[in-house]
Every structure is written in C-alpha cells, then in structure tokens.
Amino acid sequence: MVNIPLHTGDGAGRRERILDAAHKLFRSQGYEHTGTREIAVEAGVGEGTIFYHFGSKAGVLEALSRRFSSQLLESLSAGEPMEALAFPILIDRAFDYVHRFGLHHQQLGLPLDSPELTHFMIAENEIHLAFIRSVLEAHRLSGKLRQDVDIKAAAEILLAVLAHAILTVFAYGRRDEEAAFRREVNRVAAAFLKSSI
Template sequence: MGHDAGGKRDAILLAAGKVFAERGYHATGISDIARELGAGHGTFYRYFKNKEDIARSVVSRALGQVMEALADEEPGASEDLAQYREQVRRIGHKLFDLVAAEPALCRILFYDAVTIDRAEPELAGRAMEAAAAYTAAFIHNGQDRGFLRRDLDAHVVGLAVNGMILTGAVRLLHAQDAESMREPWIRTVETLMFDGLGSS
C-alpha cells in the first residue's frame, strides 16, 4: 500500500470514528461514512471488507493512539517517590490531552468496542488485559520500591486504576468545560493511588 493509500485509509477511519461517535455503531451505515468523507461507496471496499472491518480498524487505531501517547513512559523508570508521583501526573495529563483532542476516540473505545466485540470477541478483552498489564507494571514498581502497599494484587489494582481513568474519560465526553475537569480528575486518581493505596 502506497503513502496515498495509507492516507486515504486514515481519512476513512477518521470519518468513520466521527460518525460512529455521533450515531453509534449500529445506527451507522456505510452511506453515512461516505457522506462524512464526501466519497462514493466504492472507496470503502478498496480498503475494507465491510462496516465491521472499518469498526475494528477504528478501535485498533484508537488503542494504538493510546499506546503511542504512553510509549515513552517506562513503567519501571521512577526510582524515588517524587519521580513516581510526577510520572503518574504526567501520564494523567497525556491521557487527558488525548481525550480532549479526540473525544470521538473515547466514544469508540467505551461505547462501540463492546458492540464490535461480538464480531471479534477478543478485541475488547485483549485491549483491557494489555492496559491492565501496563498499569500493573507501574503498580509493581511502586510496591517494589515501597511507595505503595505490598499486600494488594498489582493486577487487580491496575484494573481498578484503569477503571477510574475510564470513568473520568467518559465523564469528560459530557462535560461542558472539559478543561476545568483536568486538575480535579488527575488529582483524584493520584490521591486515591497514594493516600488510598500508599504505604504508611
């Protein structure tokens, strides 16, 4: 696939993401995405088999963006508590920026991934497990260095922390002034991690 083809594919995924976010996966037809893109139906079938194929690609792209945003955050990098807390805040800001920049991406991940999951049952499950493993590695580092309580299962804590992040992100989708939620949201996750889970 040439560069132009890749660009066209991305344009389709962006348009599809926007329409899925506005209308929901079930209510969206190829004709709706074609209208958003300003292209004929034939364009889609050059790159995708059907609506499910587009939707799976939209979700995969969204997950890729999340991982890319965090690519330079090494879970074991922080060696002292100040660095660790700073890393938690930095990740919070990166995720917030992502949600604020691409709200459609979040709607796809939260509302449509489960629907699309019926067509490819492993998709949402794999994504959740990958996210939990990533967060668990951070929790492990905090436990190993004595910043967090050691008597809790890091994987379960990872799922719980991710749950807080997901809930905050979903809330952002409906906020009138998303930016005003930045500090309270990040501070709450940080406080729960360190004061709720922190070693005394």
C-alpha cells in the same frame, strides 16, 4: 451513476484513508447512520475496498477502536521508559488525551449504551490494563514497588478509578469539576502506591 474519484496507492494508504473517512463520518453522523458506501466516497475508494480491508462496517469500527487505543497508549507513554512513568503524569496525560480527541464512544459516533461500544470497550480494556500492568511491573523491577504487590489487582483498581473519573467528567458533563476529579484520582493512586512501597 455517481462518479467516485478513486485514489491509487498502496493498501496501507487506502486503509488509513478509509479509517480517516469513517472517523469523520461516524463523528458527524453517528455509526448507525453511516453506510459503507458513504465511507468509500469520502475515502475516494471503491466500496469493495472497505470489505477487502475490513470485512464489514463493524470491522472498520473495530480497527478505529484499536487505532484510538494505540494513540492513547502512545500519548500516555510519550516514548518514555516504563519505569520513568509516574502516575500523576499518566493521569494528566489521560485527561489531556480526552480533551484533544474525545471519549472513545464520541470518536466512534456511538451512544454510551450501544452494544457495539460495549463489545469494543471490553476488548480495549484489556489493552489498557496490560499497559498499566507494564508500568507497575517496571516500577516493581526498579524497586519502586514491593515484590509482593499483586500487579493485576493494582492495575484493575487504578484503571477503574481513572475510567470512573474520566467518564464522570466528560460523558456526564461535570467538566467544571475536572480539577477535583484529577486531584482525587491522584490521591487514590498515591495512597495505593504508597501502601505498596
């Protein structure tokens, strides 16, 4: 029998240790090759604690996905008011975030064609769209955008352009072209926003 050093502490602390352990193991071994027992050992908790907090390994994955989205949004806004966020700054922060932490699928230890990744990316896409809509709405309220701009459509276009550039650079190995992709995303965003003033 293996003795697992168990940590005592509050539930939030255990939950964070589980997420940290899962993140480490998913990145090093992959999601498919990591079991809840390994996560428990790495986190210093009983395996049942994982099921108590997350329900399943998929629940851990979902919580990690939400955590990464929250970190991304915090990194993008950096505590600034929405109306002060300029799109060139947001674009740079998005690229910088991926440089620091990796793409979503890399953080979760999932291949790009994974059904689990597809499920969570669809859900997280709504969070990212809501953030961009909030920025656009703040710009509209401050007079930087026309009142008749379709905020929902604008957010979808801007997110699609940014996501395409980031995936091309980081997932498909075109890092040598990153500067060109950043310029292109900025050009498209600027042209779109200029037509909306």
